[in-house]
Amino acid sequence: xxxxxxxxxxxxxxxxxxxxxxxxxxxxxxxxxxxxxxxxxxxxxxxxxxxxxxxxxxxxxxxxxxxxxxxxxxxxxxxxxxxxxxxxxxxxxxxxxxxxxxxxxxxxxxxxxxxxxxxxxxxxxxxxxxxxxxxxxxxxxxxxxxxxxxxxxxxxxxxxxxxxxxxxxxxxxxxxxxxxxxxxxxxxxxxxxxxxxxxxxxxxxxxxxxxxxxxxxxxxxxxxxxxxxxxxxxxxxxxxxxxxxxxxxxxxxxxxxxxxxxxxxxxxxxxxxxxxxxxxxxxxxxxxxxxx
Numbered sequence: 171x172x173x174x175x176x177x178x179x180x181x182x183x184x185x186x187x188x189x190x191x192x193x194x195x196x197x198x199x200x201x202x203x204x205x206x207x208x209x210x211x212x213x214x215x216x217x218x219x220x221x222x223x224x225x226x227x228x229x230x231x232x233x234x235x236x237x238x239x240x241x242x243x244x245x246x247x248x249x250x251x252x253x254x255x256x257x258x259x260x261x262x263x264x265x266x267x268x269x270x271x272x273x274x275x276x277x278x279x280x281x282x283x284x285x286x287x288x289x290x291x292x293x294x295x296x297x298x299x300x301x302x303x304x305x306x307x308x309x310x311x312x313x314x315x316x317x318x319x320x321x322x323x324x325x326x327x328x329x330x331x332x333x334x335x336x337x338x339x340x341x342x343x344x345x346x347x348x349x350x351x352x353x354x355x356x357x358x359x360x361x362x363x364x365x366x367x368x369x370x371x372x373x374x375x376x377x378x379x380x381x382x383x384x385x386x387x388x389x390x391x392x393x394x395x396x397x398x399x400x401x402x403x404x405x406x407x408x409x410x411x412x413x414x415x416x417x418x419x420x421x422x423x424x425x426x427x428x429x430x431x432x433x434x435x436x437x438x439x440x441x442x443x444x445x446x447x448x449x450x451x452x453x454x455x456x457x458x459x460x461x462x
Contacts, residue, residue, distance in 0.1 A: 254299065274287070282305030284299060386434065403416070412428050
């Protein structure tokens with residue numbers, strides 16, 4: 171998961187600044203009379219005391235003014251999903267994920283059915299569920315090799331293990347979703363194991379709960395780069411170029427490590443102290459244990 175810091179900025183002046191002008195002078199200086207004019211709304215935002223709050227409410231109708239419906243796709247096809255084995259896969263459900271890969275659009279339903287549509291013909295190409303008991307959980311478009319990665323679970327496995335498959339877009343265009351190949355077959359991705367795709371760094375992070383090992387793969391060719399086998403790691407955060415390893419809490423601090431995401435080299439090792447609220451919570455927990 172990429173760590174981002176959002177900094178909110180506003181181009182409007184502070185509330186303490188006010189420019190007063192009469193109606194006639196205002197019309198001469200800025201002759202935009204229509205309240206629906208975007209330029210006038212921007213002008214009001216800059217000189218008004220209400221600032222962005224009034225601008226956002228008055229500009230709501232402008233956001234989608236130039237948006238027009240191009241095409242509608244329906245992933246529910248009672249005649250085309252006859253091969254699906256599970257009853258809930260055959261039911262109509264809402265779309266939870268949409269992925270666009272050039273001229274192909276993928277729509278994943280909440281039930282676990284994924285359909286591919288062509289932008290050129292505006293018709294459904296095929297379903298990505300190649301097995302009758304397959305439930306697709308997530309999609310990822312790999313721009314490095316023009317392929318779609320599906321993460322699925324299967325009824326035959328009691329929906330307990332994540333299975334990844336890579337299918338080239340060119341085969342999906344031809345209606346051949348079974349032309350893909352499996353990924354990370356050597357990894358046991360049972361709960362609480364996971365797989366995380368990092369498009370920014372071009373890496374894949376997997377965690378095998380059975381072995382207690384984190385592994386990093388190259389997103390271009392899926393080769394294994396290195397492993398992290400420290401059993402005390404509780405969480406890993408990914409940022410551009412680095413990984414933050416968060417260890418299990420010690421007495422009054424949390425050990426942290428920063429690694430290079432390219433080769434796993436340790437860049438920094440430090441500790442983060444607990445806040446006063448966290449220390450008070452720990453004391454209360456210890457007191458409760460002694461009383462019991």
